[in-house]
Structure formats: structure tokens, C-alpha cells
Amino acid sequence: xxxxxxxxxxxxxxxGTSVKIECRSLDFQATTMFxxxxxPKQSLMLMATSNEGSKATYEQGVEKDKFLINHASLTLSTxxxxxxxxxxSSFYICSASFRTDTQYFxxxxxxxxx
Amino acid sequence: xxxIEQNSEALNIQEGKTATLTCNYTNxxxxxxxxxxxxxxxxxxxxxxxxENEKEKRKERLKVTFDTTLKQxxxxxxxxxxxxSATYLxxxxxxxxxxxxxxxxxxxxAVHP
Numbered sequence: 577x578x579x580x581x582x583x584x585x586x587x588x589x590x591x592g593t594s595v596k597i598e599c600r601s602l603d604f605q606a607t608t609m610f611x612x613x614x615x616p617k618q619s620l621m622l623m624a625t626s627n628e629g630s631k632a633t634y635e636q637g638v639e640k641d642k643f644l645i646n647h648a649s650l651t652l653s654t655x656x657x658x659x660x661x662x663x664x665s666s667f668y669i670c671s672a673s674f675r676t677d678t679q680y681f682x683x684x685x686x687x688x689x690x
Numbered sequence: 691x692x693x694i695e696q697n698s699e700a701l702n703i704q705e706g707k708t709a710t711l712t713c714n715y716t717n718x719x720x721x722x723x724x725x726x727x728x729x730x731x732x733x734x735x736x737x738x739x740x741x742e743n744e745k746e747k748r749k750e751r752l753k754v755t756f757d758t759t760l761k762q763x764x765x766x767x768x769x770x771x772x773x774x775s776a777t778y779l780x781x782x783x784x785x786x787x788x789x790x791x792x793x794x795x796x797x798x799x800a801v802h803p
Contacts, residue, residue: 582733608789619694619779619795620734669733677722677789681733 582682599670605650606672713780720782
């Protein structure tokens with residue numbers, strides 16, 4: 577149980593384009609979903625927290641207009657990287673939880689911006 | 691500011707031995723602490739959670755201790771196997787609200803046959 581999927585698993589795009597990443601909880605309803613970014617050999621950095629039906633809460637230093645988060649249902653959250661640039665290239669990981677302290681992570685999405 | 695330290699150097703051990711990983715933290719009083727395993731290019735996988743009022747937790751070959759006085763957690767893998775080779779992440783959490791986690795950078799474990 578507690579399976580979280582992400583799509584796509586990797587994406588390459590040109591600078592200036594927008595990329596959407598989907599995060600789904602497959603066998604449970606996620607009251608909260610989290611989005612992280614991880615650079616090589618570094619820790620996971622929380623970008624934002626989202627609850628179904630409400631606006632996402634962004635961490636300090638994360639541009640909300642650049643990283644658009646939509647938590648449309650209890651099983652789906654999306655992260656859209658708008659006008660992506662090479663410095664946005666990273667490993668993006670989502671996680672989901674249901675009224676517990678445990679987060680279940682997706683497999684991650686590797687974004688490369690050329 | 692809050693800081694989590696995990697040994698940045700890889701830990702190399704022989705198969706069958708016990709691996710011990712350390713997580714130290716400062717400027718934080720977590721309500722609980724979690725350990726995750728992360729394989730290259732993959733998302734973290736939850737292993738164990740230990741709360742501030744617990745000293746020790748076990749799950750199969752895994753054991754975690756939590757010393758809130760020392761601000762330290764130790765993670766043990768007994769009878770280690772090459773399949774245990776991965777990066778292990780320590781994460782601190784505060785109850786209430788949205789249960790945010792703060793992650794350490796992880797320690798790479800390599801178990802050699």
C-alpha cells in the first residue's frame with residue numbers, strides 16, 4: 577500500500593518553455609502533498625506544501641509564480657515549472673501523506689532544461 | 691538556523707557486519723525523527739519513525755535510537771547485505787500543521803561481499 581507515482585519520470589525541455597509534473601497517490605487519499613527539489617549529493621529541499629482544495633504554502637525563497645502547484649483532488653497534485661531555465665534543472669520529488677507523520681514519496685522526475 | 695548533520699563520507703562495511711549511521715541536529719526540537727532509504731535516481735523510501743518520547747525502535751534488521759539530550763539518532767542495520775547499499779536519509783519533523791520534514795544530506799552505505 578501507500579504507492580505514489582510521478583509522471584513523467586524524466587523530461588528534457590528548451591529554455592523558456594513550461595513543464596508540468598504530475599503526482600498521484602494510487603491507493604490512498606492524500607490530505608497533504610509535498611514537493612521537493614534535490615540537487616546531486618544534496619538533501620531534499622522542501623519547495624511547497626499543498627492541501628486539497630486550498631492554495632499551496634511555499635517555502636521561503638521559492639517563487640510561487642515560477643513553480644505553480646495545483647492540488648485538484650485527494651489523489652492528484654501537479655507542479656508546473658514556468659519559463660524553465662537551465663538553473664531549474666534538478667530532480668523533483670513529490671510525497672503524500674494522509675493524516676499521519678509519514679510521507680510516501682514518488683519515484684521522482686528528472687528535469688533537464690537546455 | 692536548524693541544522694542536520696549526517697556523515698558525508700561513505701560508509702564501507704563488510705557483508706554480515708552491523709552498519710551504524712549517525713544523525714545529529716542543532717537548533718531544533720523535533721517531535722519525531724524518520725529514516726529513509728534512497729537509491730540513485732529514485733525517491734526516498736520510508737523505513738522507521740521514532741518519536742521524542744521513545745528511546746529505541748526496531749523493525750526486522752533495523753534499529754534506531756533517539757537521544758533528545760544529545761540531539762542525536764543512530765541507525766543500525768544488523769547482518770548487512772550488499773542489497774542494503776544505498777543512501778540513508780535522516781529527517782526531522784514537528785507534529786501538527788502539515789507535518790513538514792527537514793532532511794539531512796544522507797550517508798552513502800556500501801556493503802561489500
